[in-house]
Amino acid sequence: MKKESIKLPLREEIPSKLTWDLTLIFKNDKEFEKELEEIEGQIANVENRQGSLSKGSTAFLDSLEAILQLERRMEKAFVYANLKNDQDTGNKYYQGFIARARQLYAKVGAGVSWFEPELLELPIEKLKGYFNQNTELLAYKHLIAKITAQRKHFLSAKEEELLAGAADIFSTPENIFGVLNNSDLKFPEVRDAKNNLIQLSHGNYGRLLESPQRSVRRAAFTEMYQVYQQFQNTFALSLAAHVHTHNYLAQKRCYPDARSAALTRNNIPVSVYKTLVEQVNHHLPLLHRYVSLRKKILKINEVHMYDLYTPVTKIPARTYSYKDSQEIVLKALSVLGNDYTARVKEAFENRWIDVVENKGKRSGAYSSGMYDTAPYILLNWQNNLESLFTLIHEMGHSMHTYASNTSQDYHYSDYSIFVAEIASTTNENLLTQYLLEHTEDPHVKAYILNHYLDGFKGTIFRQTQFAEFEQWIHEQDAEQKPLTAKEMNAFYADLNKRYYGPDIFNDSEIAYEWERIPHFYYNFYVYQYATGFAAASALAQKILTEGPNDYLNFLSAGSSDFPIEIVKKAGVDMTETTYLESAFGLFEKRLDELEKLITKLS
Structure with a gap:
């Protein structure tokens, strides 16, 4: 008997309690549209202030605050438009919202683009005098210092205006990728573990790869990449255009390369990036050992890429409902104190979270918000441990x-x-520790250890692999070498083989994986997943042994200091290798634990 096909629900079919409440930002869409009109009307007020910075400390302060107020309003409107669009990327009405917001964002950028070049033209002594004359400016001293530190990378006021006005054009490759990847790609139906015919999607792809049935994993993997193979040239053109734009802007701003441009803006030494790649490559034998363990436990002749995500231990019978997961989250985070967990409860109770998948909804998950909105969360809940x-x-x-x-x-x-x-x-990390401490069943404990190792693999090893690929595509473009699908496929396949080692079967489909990674459009973002995970490992242990005070101060610091210094104050020096070596040490320890536990259970 033919199984009934399971379709994704439409947006309007989702219960409101499982959707985010965007009326906390604007009461309705009309209020949002009115805000756009008012923002556009304020641009001239800021533009007319050009030339005012040299007219005294009061004029300087007034112009700075007018710009910040305009940017603040624009940021709020943009968050609203983006969230509306992401809840159903196929909704043309909200596609119009995000398009208008992007265009207005570019206008605002052009309208304020004169400020930084004009600031950099002020003599240093005159700027120091402003701080002495007007103590209200001291509140902005670090902000201004960050700008002046980049003095040699800013262009003339006219050139900055031209670049700011073209911001919407420069973002075109990323926008094309977003629409193609989230809306236009049509995935086929596949069979799940219960033989249900389901529509393959970004949201359920990860769950299918976790299936204990190899045929399910294989089908999801091959069907997903057959679709991407069809569009490889389009994705290549889009990514190549983005990389070329990134390199172009770095060159015009007198950076040695695009990576330096991305890192220097946050005062991050390029050595942090290089050290990460070096340390990960040095510790690749640990990843090879983990792949070998998978091969042994799964009792397979060769490990395929679609075998890397299924638990090597029996999946616990329980599922993780959204309701139960809320309680687990609160218990795991209780070590951070009552004030912290009170805010978490507020997020649950006040609909800051868009929980389940619907047709057209943006894939994956993220947190998004700004100063005048709630910090919203987008999920695509699947009732599994990964969702928790x-x-x-x-x-x-x-x-x-x-x-x-x-x-x-x-x-x-x-x-x-x-x-x-x-x-x-x-x-x-706190959740992993909590689950390990509150689990008596050795099978469940083995599952959690496996989940941790998978998370480490997916964050430190995998994201550094992405970082190597990202650096390579930028170098290729800078050297005016071809960046077609053929070249990107070949390099990515070889890189993948080097990372996963001799026991991996390098499936031909994996060569197309780069096509579906949105972070390649974020300009040297991915390495921070790896450095962040390693730093978090150290911080989690510090919280558990010394308490959360230093960590809570870190959370509250915002950008009031350079990021390297903020983390250092919390107890982790990311300019050294110690935090990375510690992370690999914990990975090896838990790999040892899993190997011993598996031996006992077998």
Whole structure:
């Protein structure tokens, strides 16, 4: 008898309690559209201030605050438009919202683009005098110092205006990728473990790869990449255009390369990136050992890429409902104190979270918000352990945002992307420790250990693999070498083989994996998942042994200091290799634990 096909629900079919409440930002869409009109009307007010910075400390302060106020309003409107669009990327009405917001964002950028070049033209002594004359400016001293530190990388006011006005054009490759990947790709139906015919999607792909049935994993893997293979040239053109734009902007701003441009803005030494890659490559034998363990436990002749995500131990009979997971999250995070968990409860109760998957919804998960909004979370809940970890991960982001927003002024509330993954992965580490301590069943404990090792593999090893690929595509473009699908496929396949070692069967489909990674459009972002995970490992142990005070101060710091210094104050020096070596030490320890536990259970 033919099984009934399981379709994704439409957005309007989702219960409201499982959706985020965006009326906390704007009461309705009309209020949002009115805000766009008012923002556009304020651009001239800022543009007319050009030339005012040299007219005294009061004029300087007034112009700075007018710009920050405009950017603050624009950021709020953009968050709303983005969330509306992501809840159903196929909705043309909200596609229009995000398009308008992006265009207006570019106009605002052009309208304020004169400020930094004009600031950099001020003599240093005159700027120092402003701080002495007007103590209100001291609140912005670090902000101004970050700008002046990049003096040689700013262009003339006219050139900055031209670049700011083209921001929407420069983002075109990323926008094309987003629409193609989230809306236009049509995936076939596949059979799940219960022989149900289901529509393959970004949201359920990961769950299918976790299936204990190899035929299910293989089908999901091959069907997914057959679709990407068809569009490999389009994805290659889009990514190559983005990389070329990134390199072009770095060159025009007098950076040695695009990686330096991305890291220097946050005062991150390039050596941090290089050290990560070196340390990961040095410890690749640990990953090879883990792949070998998978081969042994799964009793297979060769390990395929679709065998890397299924638990090597029996999956616990229980599922992780959203309701039960909320309670687990609160218990695991109780070590951070009552104030922290009270904010987590607020997120659950006040609909800051969009929980389940619907047709057209953006894939994956994220935390998004700004100074004047709640720190919203997008999920695509699947009732498994991975969903629980995703929830506590994104909650880490949101609580970091909340703490920064409530502790800092607007201009210091947006923490650096370099520290953005630390709070989320600290939460993951705390959850792992909690689950291991509160689990008596050796089968469940083995499953959790396996999950931790998989998370480490997917974060430190895999994201560094991405970082190597990202550096390579930028180098290829900078050297004016071809960046077609053929070249990217070949390099990625070889890189993948080097990372996973002699026991991996390098499936031909894996060569297309780079096509579906949105982070390659984020400009040297992925390495921070790996550095953040390693730092979080150290911080989690510090919380458990010494208490959360230093960590909570880290969450509240925002961008009030350079990110390297903020983490150092919390107890982790990321300019050294110690935190990475410690992380690999914990991986090896838990790999030992799993090997011994498996031996006892077999």
